[in-house]
Amino acid sequence: MKTSRQDPTTAELAVATPEGVLFRLPLAGPAPRLYAMLLDTAIVLAAVNGLGYLLYWIFAKAPGFGVMTATLAEFAIGFAYGALLEGFWNGQTLGKRLFHLRVIDDCGLPLRIEQAWVRNLMRVVDALPLAYLVGGISVLTSPIMQRFGDRVAGTLVIRETPLAAPADQASTRQKYNSFTQYPAIAMRLRRMATPELAALIQDALRRRNELASYARREIYRELAAYLQSEIAAFPDELVEILSDEQYLTNAAGTLFGDERRTILPIALGAQDRPNPV
Amino acid sequence: MILDLERFQLQERPRWSRLESLLADLESRPDRLLKPTESELLQELYAQTAVDLNRVTHGALAPELRQYLERLVARAYAELYYARPTRSELWQPCRWVRILTAFPEAFRRQSRYFALALLVTLLGSALGGLAVRFDPASVDVLLPADYLRNPGLRVHQEENTQNRHLNSAQIEAAFSAQLITHNIEVSLLAAGLGVTFGIGTALLLFENGLLLGAVAVRYTQQGFGLFLTAWLLPHGAFEIPSILIAGQAGFYLARLLLRRREDRNMRQSIREWLLLICGLALMLVWAGLMEAFFSQRHAPVLPYGFKVAIGAAELVLLAIYFLFTGRRETGARTGVGVLAEGP
Numbered sequence: 030m031k032t033s034r035q036d037p038t039t040a041e042l043a044v045a046t047p048e049g050v051l052f053r054l055p056l057a058g059p060a061p062r063l064y065a066m067l068l069d070t071a072i073v074l075a076a077v078n079g080l081g082y083l084l085y086w087i088f089a090k091a092p093g094f095g096v097m098t099a100t101l102a103e104f105a106i107g108f109a110y111g112a113l114l115e116g117f118w119n120g121q122t123l124g125k126r127l128f129h130l131r132v133i134d135d136c137g138l139p140l141r142i143e144q145a146w147v148r149n150l151m152r153v154v155d156a157l158p159l160a161y162l163v164g165g166i167s168v169l170t171s172p173i174m175q176r177f178g179d180r181v182a183g184t185l186v187i188r189e190t191p192l193a194a195p196a197d198q199a200s201t202r203q204k205y206n207s208f209t210q211y212p213a214i215a216m217r218l219r220r221m222a223t224p225e226l227a228a229l230i231q232d233a234l235r236r237r238n239e240l241a242s243y244a245r246r247e248i249y250r251e252l253a254a255y256l257q258s259e260i261a262a263f264p265d266e267l268v269e270i271l272s273d274e275q276y277l278t279n280a281a282g283t284l285f286g287d288e289r290r291t292i293l294p295i296a297l298g299a300q301d302r303p304n305p306v
Numbered sequence: 307m308i309l310d311l312e313r314f315q316l317q318e319r320p321r322w323s324r325l326e327s328l329l330a331d332l333e334s335r336p337d338r339l340l341k342p343t344e345s346e347l348l349q350e351l352y353a354q355t356a357v358d359l360n361r362v363t364h365g366a367l368a369p370e371l372r373q374y375l376e377r378l379v380a381r382a383y384a385e386l387y388y389a390r391p392t393r394s395e396l397w398q399p400c401r402w403v404r405i406l407t408a409f410p411e412a413f414r415r416q417s418r419y420f421a422l423a424l425l426v427t428l429l430g431s432a433l434g435g436l437a438v439r440f441d442p443a444s445v446d447v448l449l450p451a452d453y454l455r456n457p458g459l460r461v462h463q464e465e466n467t468q469n470r471h472l473n474s475a476q477i478e479a480a481f482s483a484q485l486i487t488h489n490i491e492v493s494l495l496a497a498g499l500g501v502t503f504g505i506g507t508a509l510l511l512f513e514n515g516l517l518l519g520a521v522a523v524r525y526t527q528q529g530f531g532l533f534l535t536a537w538l539l540p541h542g543a544f545e546i547p548s549i550l551i552a553g554q555a556g557f558y559l560a561r562l563l564l565r566r567r568e569d570r571n572m573r574q575s576i577r578e579w580l581l582l583i584c585g586l587a588l589m590l591v592w593a594g595l596m597e598a599f600f601s602q603r604h605a606p607v608l609p610y611g612f613k614v615a616i617g618a619a620e621l622v623l624l625a626i627y628f629l630f631t632g633r634r635e636t637g638a639r640t641g642v643g644v645l646a647e648g649p
Contacts, residue, residue, distance in 0.1 A: 046383055050356040051363070052376040093476025100483035104490070119333065137380060138388040147576045150583060153491060154498035177501045181559060181579075183572040189377075228369050285311070 065124035116145035151178030409585030423553030430515025482598030493552035500559025507556030539617025
């Protein structure tokens, strides 16, 4: 069983296994697929040219047969490169491997060999009228970013950035969190913050050094103002002495960090547990 | 329940690491058979990690950890639910030879789509023929190439050139490769355009028929019917059915895509489609060789009657192949398991 969600940046395939486990796979957008395809095309061209020279040399005394063999070999390599590599190399060509892409079955399982052949043979349609225009439009209009070859073969391309187990969440760990002085408000913050908002705060803090200083100031200011006005209003005497960044660090600590352990027993009765976030 | 993430990670990380190393080992050696204990371990680690994922999804806000666990669960799920064909299974020669019998079986199973392709081509041919017969002005539009418009000139050139010198085998070899690749590409296009719900396939077949009908009538009108038959039949006996089979595959694909998603058996259907493509590609290799090495030789080198007889014999053999090959086995075997079916 599968469902999908697509927005401009985070299209993904959600797979529900027979045991009822739900996991999501991030789908590859058109840009990395294009880069991988360009690299694969360059590799195929290099291979075809190299083979062509070799065959012309081998068939020096029978150039017609050399042309015949080279033409047929070039044609076969054009289709077989993708089909064989994807079929035998778990859904990856050299280009896809370099760009961390993988072709899989649309049920979340590995690609089967016949699927690899079908999606590669269907390139004759996707490449129409030139430069994969038909395939590109198909990817952009498909909820799970499939070109026509993928639709027929029942496949899709996922992003597969190598992931290690995340380290401890250093960004939210701190020596002292002044929000703990106000357990009821901190509790309100935990109850009212949506998972998306909490993830946004965490991302904003984690990407601190990637942001230009003016952008960081602006983002932190807006986030802090939003939290203070719409989610949980901490007393002015506290807010005035905190920078926006410190405010967000405290908020993240409240949402994710150790302070929860101290807040929860104080703030919650048995029937008054927060929604899990 | 809200998780204490730090403690949770500390407790569970060794288990995730074990699963990760087991998966890395399996993925790097697809031919490796799991021992019963390993199999149990994989199942157990998968189940436990799935539970962990569930806990993180519903009990914590830890997008990175969730992503990591999702990836781990996805990899374990793939290992448990998909058995890759081993190399020895893939390289069994009989598996590939079986395509030769599975192809006509697939052709017969989907014969109604072949009939539709034939009908569209015949409609095109009829229109092309009628246009040339009753509207001479349409000749320039339908037959752009000079050798198609002026049969007399073509026949004169061919017969006299043949007298002077034969085409060298070298040129014919290079020509055959061009014919083979071009024809396979056009056939793939016809089969692939099934994704346009068959409209593209129908247009391509219709256009092909239009040209065939116009050429046939043009040559016959001017008394070169025998030349045309001798020219086209030796390779056309394979080439024209191949294009029709490509149309059959295209219409089959269109019908498949028009079905409701839950009614489709994509796995079996794409094998059927692929079988038709494999078969027609083999036919086009033969057609290309015949066209380059045989069809282009005309009287007096090769008498027209002889060429027509060869073409007719090919047609009869092809018909026998399609109608009777694999028929006895059909009851016992479905014929679709030939293409690298995973166990």
